[in-house]
Every structure is written in C-alpha cells, then in structure tokens.
Amino acid sequence: MDILSQIVSRTRDILETRKRELPLADLEAAARARQRPHHALTAALAASTDPLVIAEFKRKSPSRPNINMEADPVAVAKAYAAGGAAAMSILTEPDFFAGSPDDLRKVADAVSIPLLRKDFVIDRYQLHEAKAWGADLVLLIARILEPSQLAELQAEARELGLETLCEIHNLDEYERVGDTPIDFLGVNCRDLKRFATNLDQLIDIVPHLPKATPWVAESGIHAPEDVARLHEVGYRAYLVGEYLMKSPDPSARLEELRTANRSSTSETAPPS
Numbered sequence: 001m002d003i004l005s006q007i008v009s010r011t012r013d014i015l016e017t018r019k020r021e022l023p024l025a026d027l028e029a030a031a032r033a034r035q036r037p038h039h040a041l042t043a044a045l046a047a048s049t050d051p052l053v054i055a056e057f058k059r060k061s062p063s064r065p066n067i068n069m070e071a072d073p074v075a076v077a078k079a080y081a082a083g084g085a086a087a088m089s090i091l092t093e094p095d096f097f098a099g100s101p102d103d104l105r106k107v108a109d110a111v112s113i114p115l116l117r118k119d120f121v122i123d124r125y126q127l128h129e130a131k132a133w134g135a136d137l138v139l140l141i142a143r144i145l146e147p148s149q150l151a152e153l154q155a156e157a158r159e160l161g162l163e164t165l166c167e168i169h170n171l172d173e174y175e176r177v178g179d180t181p182i183d184f185l186g187v188n189c190r191d192l193k194r195f196a197t198n199l200d201q202l203i204d205i206v207p208h209l210p211k212a213t214p215w216v217a218e219s220g221i222h223a224p225e226d227v228a229r230l231h232e233v234g235y236r237a238y239l240v241g242e243y244l245m246k247s248p249d250p251s252a253r254l255e256e257l258r259t260a261n262r263s264s265t266s267e268t269a270p271p272s
C-alpha cells in the first residue's frame, strides 16, 4: 500500500471513532456556535499581485520524521502573521504528521489570517470539523477522491463558507477535477513514491493549467529564488512548510519569500 493509501485508511478509522463520539448534528451545532470571522484567501489574492505565502505548521511528515517536534502552534502562527503570511496551513492529521484539532483551534483564536485545515478529506464530516475548529479553507486532494466526491465536497464546503484548495500532482489528477469550481488549484511537486520534490515539474505543467483558477505551488520551496522562478511562470501562491518550520527566524524568511518578485531581474509579469 502506498503512503497516501495508508494515510487514507487510517483517516477512515479515525473518522469512525470521531463520528461515534460526536454525531454530525452536534458537530454542526459546534460549527454554528464558532464566532471567528471568516478570513478569505481569495480576498488577499485580489488585493495584491505579490507572491502569497501559505505558511505551514508541520511537526513531521512521512518524508521528514522530525521537522520541529517541539514547535508551539500559536508562537509559530504569530511569527507567520508578523512576517506577512497570506494564510497559514495547519496539519490536523495525528499519526503521520503529529497534528491535532487543538493546533487549529488554538491558532484560530490567536491570529486573524486565513487558515487552511491541511488533512486528508474524504468525508463531509471533516468539512464540518474544519468549520467548527476555525478553518477558512480546506484541502481537497484529487488523487484520493472520485470526481463526483470531489464535486460534492466542493459544493458542501462552499455552502459552509469554506474556500477550497484542490491539489493535484500531475495532469491525470487534474482530469479528475473536471468542471468542479474550486477556488485554488495546488500543484504538489512531491513524488510520494520517492518523496523527492522537483520544482521543474511545477514549471513543466504550466501550459496545461487553467487560466481562470489561481495556482498554488506546493512542496520543496526552500529559497526566495524558488518563489521568483515560479512567480514568473504564473503561480500566485506558495505553500511552504519545512523551510519555515526549520528556520530560527520564520518571520524574516517569510518576508523574503513574499517579496521575492521585487528582487527578480525578469520583466515578465504573471498572467492575471
């Protein structure tokens, strides 16, 4: 079984338990009771043509067993907000990423930037969890969803007032998205068989990407030059985890990433 299948299988087990402990009706009531105002990443996108950094909180991952196990989500969130993060991504998957719902809940109470629940969403129950825990956006991974399921989750997310980042790794996965009206298209350049990242792949796929949906470059971004290169070919946002989580000064590194286009020598403007 590949790593994504293992994670999805574990996610199904976790969900079964959670649904028993908190039925959907009670979860919906908790989501309605949450007072946090909505923070839209689409609004940040409309307000600026500079690179938007979606800064990720991630203690570990299958490819990196120890990124920053001691990190405090609220301290990291405040550093990211101070560095000008357009949004923050928070892993809530417990077993493979050492994330938790509490990480998201605490951050939601501490900062006023859009928050992405980064998890392996396969069921509408998880959208309601995301809402109840304070998220503004959810990740939908094309490879683990049937096209019809993707469309249904997208529609329900929208009803709940959640924006969606739909992730693909290649063109076959993009086919699965079809006409589903996602808010952001993420291209993840991590090959989950070898765990290697390859930014060239993000560039090679560009001619095939839709012009009308903003693109998010995901994984393997470790320098302002990476952002500048991807910005030149039309990416608008950058999901960055390990590089920021390992830095002793994430605010400063983030600021360099989000202004990377200003030091770029190229005159090429990203497509609008």
Ligand SMILES: O=C(O)c1ccccc1NCC(=O)[C@H](O)[C@H](O)COP(=O)(O)O
Pocket (backbone or CB within 6 Å): 003, 004, 056, 058, 061, 062, 063, 064, 188, 190, 192, 195, 197, 218, 219, 220, 221, 239, 240, 241, 242, 243
């Ligand atoms: O990172 C992994 O090892 C991984 C394994 C299986 C599924 C997903 C995985 N990563 C999730 C991500 O997409 C990254 O956390 C995100 O793109 C940030 O990447 P990076 O900046 O390279 O930490």
